[in-house]
Amino acid sequence: MLTTMSYAPSTSDVAVNLAFNDEQLMIRDAAADYLVRASDSAAVRSAMVAPAAWDPAVWQVVAQELGWCGVAVGEAHGGLGLGPVELSLLQEQAGRRLLCAPFLSSGCLAVTVLNECADSGLQDRLLPGLAAGQCQLAVPLATSAAGWTGDGVSVAADGSLSGTVSHLAWGATAQAWLVPAREDGAVAWYLIDQAAEGADLQALESWDLTRPMTQLQLKAARGERIASPTPQQADRALALARLYLAAEQLGGAQQCLDMTLAYLAERHQFGRPLASFQALKHRCAELMVQVEAARSAVYGAAFAAAGDADIRLDCAAARMLAGEAFQRCAGEAIQLHGGVGFTWEYDPQLYFKRAWASRYVFGDASALRALIATDLLADP
Amino acid sequence: MNPSDNDKIFRQEIADWMAGHLRAEFAVLQHRGGPGDEEAHPALRKAWERELAAAGWTGIGWPTQHGGRGLSLAQQVIFHEEYARAGGPGRMGHIGEGLIGPTLIAYGSVAQQQRFLPRILDGSEFWCQGYSEPAAGSDLGNVQTRCWQDADGHWRVKGHKIWTSLAQDSDWIFILARCEPESRGPRGLAFLLLPLAQPGIRIEPIRQLSGSSEFNEVFFDNAVAQADHLVGAPGEGWRVAMGLLAVERGASTLGQQMHFAHELELVIEQARRNGSDRDPLLRDRIAAAWCGLRVMRANALRMLASDGANDTLSLSREALIYKYYWSNWHRDLGELAMDVLGPVGDVPSDDPSIRRLQQIFFFSRADTIYAGSNEIQLNLIAERGLNMPREPRG
Numbered sequence: 001m002l003t004t005m006s007y008a009p010s011t012s013d014v015a016v017n018l019a020f021n022d023e024q025l026m027i028r029d030a031a032a033d034y035l036v037r038a039s040d041s042a043a044v045r046s047a048m049v050a051p052a053a054w055d056p057a058v059w060q061v062v063a064q065e066l067g068w069c070g071v072a073v074g075e076a077h078g079g080l081g082l083g084p085v086e087l088s089l090l091q092e093q094a095g096r097r098l099l100c101a102p103f104l105s106s107g108c109l110a111v112t113v114l115n116e117c118a119d120s121g122l123q124d125r126l127l128p129g130l131a132a133g134q135c136q137l138a139v140p141l142a143t144s145a146a147g148w149t150g151d152g153v154s155v156a157a158d159g160s161l162s163g164t165v166s167h168l169a170w171g172a173t174a175q176a177w178l179v180p181a182r183e184d185g186a187v188a189w190y191l192i193d194q195a196a197e198g199a200d201l202q203a204l205e206s207w208d209l210t211r212p213m214t215q216l217q218l219k220a221a222r223g224e225r226i227a228s229p230t231p232q233q234a235d236r237a238l239a240l241a242r243l244y245l246a247a248e249q250l251g252g253a254q255q256c257l258d259m260t261l262a263y264l265a266e267r268h269q270f271g272r273p274l275a276s277f278q279a280l281k282h283r284c285a286e287l288m289v290q291v292e293a294a295r296s297a298v299y300g301a302a303f304a305a306a307g308d309a310d311i312r313l314d315c316a317a318a319r320m321l322a323g324e325a326f327q328r329c330a331g332e333a334i335q336l337h338g339g340v341g342f343t344w345e346y347d348p349q350l351y352f353k354r355a356w357a358s359r360y361v362f363g364d365a366s367a368l369r370a371l372i373a374t375d376l377l378a379d380p
Numbered sequence: 381m382n383p384s385d386n387d388k389i390f391r392q393e394i395a396d397w398m399a400g401h402l403r404a405e406f407a408v409l410q411h412r413g414g415p416g417d418e419e420a421h422p423a424l425r426k427a428w429e430r431e432l433a434a435a436g437w438t439g440i441g442w443p444t445q446h447g448g449r450g451l452s453l454a455q456q457v458i459f460h461e462e463y464a465r466a467g468g469p470g471r472m473g474h475i476g477e478g479l480i481g482p483t484l485i486a487y488g489s490v491a492q493q494q495r496f497l498p499r500i501l502d503g504s505e506f507w508c509q510g511y512s513e514p515a516a517g518s519d520l521g522n523v524q525t526r527c528w529q530d531a532d533g534h535w536r537v538k539g540h541k542i543w544t545s546l547a548q549d550s551d552w553i554f555i556l557a558r559c560e561p562e563s564r565g566p567r568g569l570a571f572l573l574l575p576l577a578q579p580g581i582r583i584e585p586i587r588q589l590s591g592s593s594e595f596n597e598v599f600f601d602n603a604v605a606q607a608d609h610l611v612g613a614p615g616e617g618w619r620v621a622m623g624l625l626a627v628e629r630g631a632s633t634l635g636q637q638m639h640f641a642h643e644l645e646l647v648i649e650q651a652r653r654n655g656s657d658r659d660p661l662l663r664d665r666i667a668a669a670w671c672g673l674r675v676m677r678a679n680a681l682r683m684l685a686s687d688g689a690n691d692t693l694s695l696s697r698e699a700l701i702y703k704y705y706w707s708n709w710h711r712d713l714g715e716l717a718m719d720v721l722g723p724v725g726d727v728p729s730d731d732p733s734i735r736r737l738q739q740i741f742f743f744s745r746a747d748t749i750y751a752g753s754n755e756i757q758l759n760l761i762a763e764r765g766l767n768m769p770r771e772p773r774g
Contacts, residue, residue: 018678019685261766276769281762282755288765289701293675296698300678317671366664369671373663376670377648 018299020085027071027086031093034066039097041347047100048209048350052173059101059173063133069107070131072115077127084240084305088247088298095251098210098350102136102170108244110137110178113189116237117227126191126226137191138174138214141167141245145363145371147238150188153181153218160198160220161190167361171201171214178226179216187234190223197221208357210350239311242319242362243301249322249358250298253291256329256351260284260336267338280336287329294318294325313372320368323359330355390455391462398466401431413470414639416743417736418594422549425472429503439477439501446485446493447501454684460635464642475546476500476507480554480573487571487612487620496552496573508576510541510555510598511621517543518756520556521566521618525600527557529614533607535559535572537580537600543750547583547596550576555600556621559614569617573609580604590742636706637676643713643740644669646733651720665716672709679705700765704757707747714741 020028038058039047047055063069071086073079080086087108094103111130114123129135142148143166153163165179177192177199192199198221204213229237261284264275274280298321301314333348334341341348363371402410406428412420432438441456442448451459471477481500484492499505516522525539537557547553553574560568576583580603585593612620648666651657657666682698717737718725729735748754762768 017685018681257766261768264768273769278759278771281766281768282758284766284768285758285761288697288761289704292697292701293672293679293705296675296678296682297671299682300674314674317674321671321675369664369667370660372667372670376666377652377657377663 018303020089023082024085024089027082028089028093030066031068031090032096034061035093035097035099039094039099041350044098044100044210044350053209053212054100054102054173056173058099059136060133062099062101062103063107063136067131067133068103069111069133071107072111073127073131074115074123077123077131079127079131084243085299085302087244088302091244091247092251092254092298095248095354096255098252098354100210102138102173104244104248105139105141105170106130106136106174109139109241112237112240112244113139113178113227116240117189117229117233119227122226135176136170136174137176137178138168138171139178140165140180141169141358141361142180143167143360143362145367147241147362148180148187148189148234150180150182150186153179153190155181155183155188155190156220158220159222159225161192161218161223162198162220163218165216165218166204168201168214168216169211171216172203172212177216179223181223183225183228187229188225189227189229191226192216192218192221192223196223206357208353210354211357235312238362239315240305242315243298243305243311245358245361246294246298246315246318246322247302249319249326249355250291250294252351252354253287253294253322253326253329256326256333256348257284257287257291259347260287260329260333263337274336283332283336287332290325290328294321297321313375316363316368316371319362320365320372323355324365326351326355327359387455387458390458394459394462395466397435397437398463398468401435402466402468406431409469410467411469411639411642411736413472415470415747416590416592416594416739418470418546419592420469422472425469426503426506426549428469429471429473429506433501433503438473438503439481439497442477442481442485442497442501446481446497457635457680457684461638464635464638467642472506472546472549473500473503475509475550476505479509480507480552483554483620483623484611486623489608489611491608492573492611505552506546506550507552507554508544508547508550508598510544510547510553512543513540514542518753520621521569522564523556523558523569525555525557526561527559527570527572527605528561529559529607535570535605535607535610537572537574537603537605539600541598541600542586542595544583544596544598545594547576547598548585548593552576553581553598554611556617559617563615566618568615569621570614571611571617571620572605573611574600574603574605578603588743589745590739592739592743637673637680640676640706640710640713641673643736644673646737647713647717647720649733650717650737654720654722654724656720656722662716662720665712665719669709669713669716672705672712676706676709695764697765700761703752704754704761707744707751708754710740710747711744714744717741 068090070079071082075081114126153161153165155161161181171177175194179190179192180187181190198219200217202215204215206213264280265273267274297318301311301318304314305311330352334352337346337348340346409421409424409428413425439448440451440459444450477500481497484496511520513524515524527535527537529535553576555572556569557572558568559570580601582599584597586595586597587593656662679698679702686696718741725738729738759771763770
C-alpha cells in the first residue's frame with residue numbers, strides 16, 4: 001500500500017536528477033527543428049485530409065532517417081538503446097506539432113509492449129524492423145483506466161481470435177496490428193497481419209482528424225501470440241503508455257499557450273496589445289503554472305521510468321495532469337483568440353480536438369485519480 | 381562509491397542524529413513550530429537551535445570560510461528533507477540562517493560578517509525581517525520608514541514595519557528604510573541592522589484570524605543603528621534586499637514537501653478514522669493532493685537541475701511557478717482537511733491531530749498572501765515567464 005510518506009525519496013528517487021544530458025537535449029532539439037518545418041500548421045492541415053491522413057514522406061524521415069522508432073529499442077536489435085526520457089522528449093515535440101504519423105502507436109506503444117512483455121525470441125524477430133522504421137505496427141489506444149485488458153477479443157480453442165478491437169489508431173497504414181486478447185483468464189498480446197483472413201478493418205470517423213482511428217472486427221482470425229505478460233509486466237507497459245501519451249499532451253498544452261501568447265502580443269484593441277491587460281496576463285500565468293506542473297510530473301515520471309522504480313502511480317499522475325492541462329490550454333486558446341479562435345482556419349481548434357479526443361485514453365482524469373486513491377487509501 | 385551511495389549515507393547520518401536528539405525534552409517539538417504554528421515552544425526551539433549548532437547542522441549551505449559546511453544545494457535539500465521527515469521543528473533561526481546570513485555573506489563588510497555570522501550559527505542571536513509597511517506591502521518599494529545619519533555617524537530610524545514574523549522572539553532586525561528624503565520607489569533606500577532591545581523600538585503583536593500572533597508591528601521612534609551596521613552603501617538598500625529575496629527561495633523550501641506529505645498523512649488519518657475515506661469526492665481530492673506532492677517534488681528537482689550547478693535559484697519556469705503552486709496546494713489542503721473533518725472541524729478541537737489540521741486550514745489562508753501574493757505571483761509569472769508587458773505604474 002502506498003502511503004504519502006512512501007512517496008518520499010526511495011533509493012531510486014535519491015538518484016533522480018532531472019537534468020537532461022547533452023544527448024537528450026540534442027534529440028529534443030533535432031526533433032523540434034525538424035517538426036517545426038515538416039509538421040507546421042500547413043503540413044498538418046494538408047496531411048489530415050490526405051488519404052490515410054498522413055504524409056508518408058514525413059513518416060519515412062521520422063521513422064527511417066531520424067530513427068525515432070529505434071530510440072527505445074536495444075542496440076542488439078538495431079536501436080539506440082535509450083528509453084523513456086528520450087521517447088518522452090520526442091513525444092512532447094510530436095504533440096506540440098500535432099505530428100500526423102504513427103509515432104505514438106508504433107515507435108512508443110508497440111516497442112514498449114515488445115520490450116516489456118514479449119520473450120527474447122520474439123523481440124529478436126520483431127524489434128529490428130520496428131527500429132528501422134520498416135515495419136509499422138498499430139496498437140489500440142485503450143479508453144479504459146484498466147488499460148489493455150483484452151476485453152472484447154477472445155481466443156478460441158484453435159487459437160483463432162474473435163471480437164472487436166476499437167480505437168486502433170493508424171490501423172490502416174500498419175503492416176500488422178498488435179492487439180490484446182483475453183486468454184485463460186488473462187491478457188495475451190497477438191500480432192495479426194493486415195492481410196489476415198477474418199480480420200476486417202473499418203475506418204472510424206473522429207473529430208480529431210490528426211489521428212485516424214479504426215476498428216478491427218475479428219472473426220476466427222489468425223494471429224500469432226507474442227506475449228503473455230505477468231501482472232508486473234503489464235502494469236509497467238501500461239504505465240509507460242500513459243507516460244508517452246502524457247508527454248504528447250504536455251507538448252500540445254505548451255503549444256496552445258505559445259500560440260495564445262503570440263496572438264495576444266500581436267492583437268491590439270483599445271490602443272494596446274491584448275497581452276497588456278492584466279486579466280489576460282493572469283489567465284496565461286495560470287496556464288503556465290498548470291503546464292509547468294504537468295511538465296514536472298511528466299519529466300519526473302520519465303526519469304523514474306528510466307530506472308527500475310515502481311512508476312505506476314507517477315505515470316498515472318503524469319497522464320492525469322498532462323491531459324487536464326492540455327484540455328484547459330486548448331479551451332483557453334480558443335477563448336483568448338476571441339472570434340478567430342472559433343474558426344476552422346485558426347489552429348486552436350486542431351489542438352482542442354486532439355485534447356478532447358485523447359482524454360479517455362489509458363484512463364481519464366477522474367478514473368486515474370480513483371486508481372491513485374485506491375492505492376493510497378487501501379487498508380493498511 | 382557513486383554519488384547516490386553518498387546521498388544514502390548522508391540521509392542515514394541525518395536520520396540517526398535526529399532520532400538520537402529529537403527526544404527527551406525535545407520530543408514535544410516533533411512536527412511543531414512550522415508556519416501557522418510558530419507560537420509553539422519558542423524558548424525550547426531556541427535551545428534546539430543550539431543543539432543543532434553543536435552538531436554542525438546550522439549554516440550547512442554557508443561557505444566554509446564563514447563557518448558553514450559549504451554543502452551543495454542537493455545536499456542541503458537532503459538535509460531539509462530528512463529533517464522534516466523526522467519531524468524536526470520549525471527553525472527559530474531560519475531568518476538568520478536563510479536570509480540575513482547569506483545577505484551578509486554576499487553584501488556585508490568583513491566586520492559585519494565577523495560580528496553577526498558566528499552568533500547566527502551558534503544559535504545565540506535571532507533575527508526578524510523588517511520590510512513591509514502599512515503603505516508598502518506588494519509595493520515594497522513604497523517604503524516610508526525614514527533613516528538619517530547623526531553627526532556621530534549612527535543612523536536614526538523613524539517609521540513603522542508590519543507583518544514582522546518572530547519579532548517578539550528576536551534579538552535583531554534588518555530593515556529597508558528611506559535615506560534619501562526626496563526619493564521615491566526603490567531608489568534611495570538603505571539596508572540597516574538594528575538590535576530590538578532599545579528604547580526606540582516597540583513591538584506589538586498582531587492577532588490573526590487563526591487566533592495566534594506570529595506577525596507583529598514594529599514601531600521605530602528615534603531608534604538607532606550603529607554606523608557600521610549599514611549593509612551596502614546608502615541608496616543601495618533595494619539591491620541588497622532583492623539579492624536576499626532570490627535567496628529566500630532557498631534550499632529549505634525544497635525540503636518542505638516532506639512536511640506537506642506529513643500533513644496529507646494527517647488528513648488521510650482523519651479520513652480513515654471517520655469513514656470519509658469512502659466518499660468518492662473526497663477520495664478524488666486526496667488523490668489530487670497526492671499528485672500535487674509529486675509535482676512539487678519533481679518541480680524542486682527541476683529547479684536543482686537547472687540551477688544546482690550555480691548553487692543559486694534563478695527564475696527558470698519551474699522556479700517562477702513554485703511559490704504560487706505550493707501555497708495554493710496548501711490552501712486547498714486546508715479546505716480538504718476541513719471537508720474531511722466535517723462538522724467536527726467547526727469546533728476548536730482538543731485532539732492535537734485535529735487541531736493541527738484546523739491550524740493549517742486557517743493559516744494557509746495567509747500562504748497565498750505573504751512572500752508575494754497570488755496576484756503578484758501571477759504578474760511575475762506573466763512578465764518574467766511569458767514576456768508579457770509589465771504593469772503600468774501610477
